[in-house]
Every structure is written in structure tokens, then in C-alpha cells.
Amino acid sequence: MRHLIFVVGTSFAALLASTPAWPAPAISSTTVELPAGDALFPGGPEADAINNNCLACHSADMVVNQPALPRSTWESAVHKMIKVYGAPVEDSDVPAIVDYLAKVKGSGQ
């Protein structure tokens, strides 16, 4: 990896300016802090099932900011989390989660 400099090719696409005259930007190590995003779903005991199962991978606002959706869409969303993304959800918790979503974010369909 020591000799990576080589002759500039001739045929860069028209819109690419090759090897510009300005110096390389300084690339410095970066450390940041991200907000925890650990707020709970509102609703007290009614929200227990969703709080226990739906906060590991994303914050509650992902769900709270969704539009009102039909119950069937919420059912498939919960199953997608389990099947596709590997959400560890107890089968017995699924109805309470879907009920919560249909109540809080349901379109009444």
C-alpha cells in the first residue's frame, strides 16, 4: 500500500474535475455523543407490552410519528419486526402491542 500514486487517467467524465488544485482537506478523528432516545411510549400499563418489546432497535418516536394506519397494517408491521429484523417479541405480547397501536395510531379500519 505504499505506492498508490499513479498517473491520472485521461477520460474522467465531463463533470468530474480531476485532481483539483486545492490541498487535501484535513481529515481528523471524530468523537461525538448521540442523544439516547430512550423516552417511553405514553399510556402507562397499557403501554407495557410495547415498551418491553419495541425500544431495543429504535426510539419510540419512530412509531409515534407514524400516520394513523389500519389495524392490519399495524399487525404486519409487528410481524415484519419479528421476522425480518429479528425483534425478540414473546408471542403472547403481540396482541397487546397491536391493540395499543390500533388505539393510539389506528385509522379505525
Added chain:
Amino acid sequence: MSQHFDDARIPALSRRAMLRAIGVAGLTLAGSSVRADQSIRLPIAGEPRDWPITHDFPQKGSMILQRTRPPLLETPMEVFDRGVFTPNDQFYVRWHWAVIPTSVDADAFRLSVRGHVNQTLSLSIGDLLRLPRVELAAVNQCSGNSRGFFLPRVPGAQWAHGAMGNARWTGVLLKDVLDRAGVKPGAVQVRFNGLDEPVVPDAPDFRKSLDIDHARDGEVMIAFAMNGEQLPLLNGFPLRLIVPGWYSTYWVKMLSDIEVLDRQDDNYWMATAYTVPDTPHANIMPGQTGVKMVPISRMVPRSFFTNVADGASLPAGAVATIRGIAFGGDAGVAKVELSVDDGRTWQPATLGEDHGKYSFRRWQVEIPQLMKGGHSLMVRCTNTAGDIQPAASNWNTSGFMRNVVETVQLTAI
């Protein structure tokens, strides 16, 4: 959709800023003003309408908070009115999995190039800085930009139009890096992975692939700078793949691994997620099934108003300047047209400086005096390949590829 301000609740600063804007443009920017409680009203197709404005994310200024973890941050529309390039500290942010390194050591970082190649590479940032450097202005747009306008509504981030941005990307050609490794005959695709990881084991890691010819087309880049500075961590520091003209899903952030494949990539994020109906405008009827799905790819033309929002008012009988931005998708902007009569007649807009076919382009029209009352203004872009924005909205279950003609309702008073 007009907005009523309770004067007492508008802090002095934003009120001054608003008055200044009115003075300059002669218009009220009703839909885009930050409110006293630091929320913004998005003109999407329904609830939720009021969204928090956040200043809590590193290297980022005022952003619309779509999701805290992993971050989904939207660029407020007025940012696009200020210039053709989107500042790094207000460039939108979009991650899938929440395991995102919060610390990256620039000296220790390595980009690996492996798979169906003659020689496996492990490149430092310094190695890349010694390769021939290229720069390109290009729009980065989320596949689901404007999903919040879909009707019927669909799940996913409820973006208004701010899941897009335009930057000057500086870096090296992917082709040059692949040539250093030596792609073996029989290569089919090139797969890209970043430092982010799934939260649970065995969940699908976020990886994307391009066909080998696309990867070697001499335009796809590996960027180490945007707008002349290193990338903000949340936009992919230290390296990001740049795929000009294609949706952002391919622009892998914190790019750390390039794998040349001798087969088609069938990983979840290629084969299932980010697929669209193989129909004109990726359009289907709600409920329609049995449609052939294909990976999303090239962007389509779009244009936006940036100095008037839906529901704004302006003085009747005065000449006004209406302006905005447009981009051609995977081709340049050929023309932008404005209609002030519900799309019956169209007049050409004056285009701003051309920064290349993948960039935003500013447009502007002096509209004639409007009579008192309601008016609908529409804007549409035609790209250099002849594609024009459609008059009707598309629909699909993922909320992808919206590019309908944009309309704002104005009131002349």
C-alpha cells in the same frame, strides 16, 4: 393550510427573522416558520403535522426531528432557499440500525477491498488522499423523500421534502480503487458495507450493491469531503460512497468494506427492501398485488418552491419573484416551467448557474400582478433526457420515488 400565529408566542428573534424575510421577498413564509415552541408545521398529507425542531445532534444545526435513535433528521425547506449547496450542518441524516460508532480514529481507519479481485487491499485515509482526486456536485435524495405526502398514507419516515441535499463531493473514483485491486473476470456486482451494525445478532446488516459496470463507470466515487470539509459523522465520516443520479440508499455511509461478487447480491436490503414496482413512475393502485418488483435505482426530475410555502399570502397587484430549486434526477435540468393558472399554461423559469448535471439548479420567475383571491402555482422540471414531472402523484406501498408536479396555493390580499 394557512397558519395563524399567536403573536405573543413568537420569540423576538424568529419574529424579526420573519419580518426580514417578508421585507426581502414581499411574501409571508407561512408554512416554514419555526414556532415559539421550536416546532415546525410540515405540509404533509395529515397527522402528525407539528414536528420538533432539534439542535441536539453533533455537527448539526436546526433540523426537523423525525426519529432520535437511530437518527432521522430532515432539512427545513428554507435552507434550500439560501443557496444551491446544502450546508453540512443542515444536511439531512438517515440511518437504519442504531449501532453507529460514535468515535472514528482517522489514522486507524481502513477501507478493505476484497472478494473477486486479484489482490485484497486495506487502504488508509492517507492512501486514498494520494490517489487522483475528483470533485462532483450531486444531489443525495432518500428513496422515500416526500413520503409524508402519500395518500393513502404508508408507514416509514414521514418526510416532507427535506430528505435531500446537494453538495460538492470530493474524493476518488471507485474505478481507480477497484483497478488497484484488479477485478477478476466474471465479476457481477460490487457490494458496499459501512461501520454501522444491526442491534441484534443475525438481523440483516445494511449492505448495498451496484452492477460491476456501474461501479466502474468513472463517476461513482468514494468521498472524503463534502462542501470542502470532512463529512459530519452522521453523514458518513470518514468515507461515503457517491452514486451520482441514484437514490441515496446506495450512498453507503462510513464505507469500510468493498466486496466484489461473482454473483447477484441477494441480501435483504437489495432483494426485498428498497424495491419498487416495475411500472411507469413505480406506480400501482393501493391494494394491487402480484406486481413485479425491482431494486430502486435512478432518480427522476423534481422541482420545488423555496420562497413560498403552501398557504402563503402576497400583496395583490404587485409583481413578485417566485423561486426554487430543481434537479433532473440522473440527467441535467433542461427546463423548469411555472404555471399560475392550474397548469393550463406554462412559462419558462430563468435558470441559475449550472453546477453540473447531478446538482440542484436554482430557478426564478417574475410573476405578473395577481388579482385578489386564491391562486394555485405549479412548477415542473424537464430533464435533458426528456423526462418530465407527471401531473398525477404516484403511489406504492413503500412511499418511494415521488416526483409529481409541485403545487402551492397562494392568496393575493
